[in-house]
Amino acid sequence: MRLKELGHDNFLIVDRNSYIGGLAASFTDEAGFTWDIGGHVMFSHYDYYDKLFDTLMGDEFSLNDRESWVRMFDRWVPYPFQNNIRYLPKQAAYECLSGLIKAQTGQGKVKSHKDATNFGEFIDAVFGEGIAKHFMRPYNFKVWAHPPEMMNKQWIGERVAVLDIDRALKNVVLESDDFGWGPNNRFKYPLKGGTGEFYRRMGESIREHIALDRTVKSIDAGAKVVTFADGTTESYDVLITAMPLDVLCKDILTGDVPDTLRTRASELRHSSGYMIGIGIKRPCPSTKSWMYFPESNCPFYRVTYLSNYSPYLTPDQSGGNATHYSLLCEVSESEHKPVDKDRVIEETITGLENAGLLEPGERDDICDTWLYRAEYAYPTPAVDRDAILSDVIPWLEARGIFSRGRFGMWKYEVANTDHTLMQGVEAVNRLVEGETETTIGIVYAATEDGREAAVHERPAHAGSGEKRLAGQAVEAKNAAAAAKP
């Protein structure tokens, strides 16, 4: 789309899928429920993205209040967890507060978040032992399917390093509620067709440039030729790819590719994910948006009341979800956390009962189950990730290959729909207009001995799940002004 806006017509987009949208696609099943590949919430950090959404969706969206909760100790704790410790049993609340104070005053296991060498130590340094034990460690293992010691701390960034102890204490002592939602936390969602409807419409607007069901089998980086599974070929000047970077380097690139590059890229880590949709023939019992599950009494780390996002996601097409509702559950998988595919639906239903989401007997009203497995679900921000990217990305770019996107760039902190779309827009702006990319957080510099080096900086934009930064609107506006919509 961006290429077209800049007046270019000579480009082709290929996808091996028969549909548009990749991991942001949605599916309506035979029972009439619409599902996303995991809970997709659009918190845009860019004016360009907002404008595109407005142009393509018009007024065909719903506006939802974020209402997120944590389920633990058989109760609902409002998110953010650290501001609502008062909801915990007294002993656990004491452990969390005491650990938080120790950590934030330099008396914890790890003296300062600056000393932390990995995400596990960062958790201890910032949140302290209590929150680490009750929430951060079990929850993060459930999401990432990797021990936090294998992960870096950079993806979280400095912004969460200092917590407001006074606020945490005040809320406990004065018994005040401190919910993380409200008017500033509204999010838009397509009225019909799920998250994927936005991408479907995007595809329609440049349909003549898109070839579906076309699988890339190999790329000769020297000759600049792509060969497809059906034996056909296309040559290119510049290639922008969103396929997983490890697969690209290991299995797809041919020609003069150093073995070390293939080995380096294959050291990138990821987790897989099962998305389990449960359709229920009952009116929705809750106004919640999504919920986090740190405990071991259920296999999922997150469940979304998807039908609360729009009245048109269940068979009750008249709107209003008067007769049906839907729960979308997410279970991670890796070599550190295996999942039995044949049992995951049943374990999910039992987990929903254990976690108090399904009432006794409610399983009899389940009228639909949907299962989707994403081999690549979360790009793990492992300790050595940035060093690997520093080796691999510049090598590819020197050959006209720009790897961008959730698994193309492998940076979870900028891997949501708005970030990945803007990675594409900014790559085009760089190639066509000579602009600097601001989302990927890679800066090229010369080392003292004159070599080229890729240095990682915290991206200039708020990360996945973070609020838009003050000043970002202005910065993004400038980019949008150049966008000639």
Ligand SMILES: Cc1cc2nc3c(=O)[nH]c(=O)nc-3n(C[C@H](O)[C@H](O)[C@H](O)COP(=O)(O)OP(=O)(O)OC[C@H]3O[C@@H](n4cnc5c(N)ncnc54)[C@H](O)[C@@H]3O)c2cc1C
């Ligand atoms: C569980 C989960 C939850 C998420 N939650 C949110 C959220 O709440 N909010 C949000 O904004 N974002 C969320 N996202 C992220 C969002 O889905 C991604 O940002 C977006 O889909 C990434 O787009 P992409 O183009 O980078 O990659 P992808 O969507 O992975 O697209 C890559 C494309 O490459 C194609 N491809 C791969 N190999 C080949 C080949 N050999 N030949 C041809 N084509 C190939 C694939 O078919 C795919 O279509 C979530 C993602 C997941 C998995």
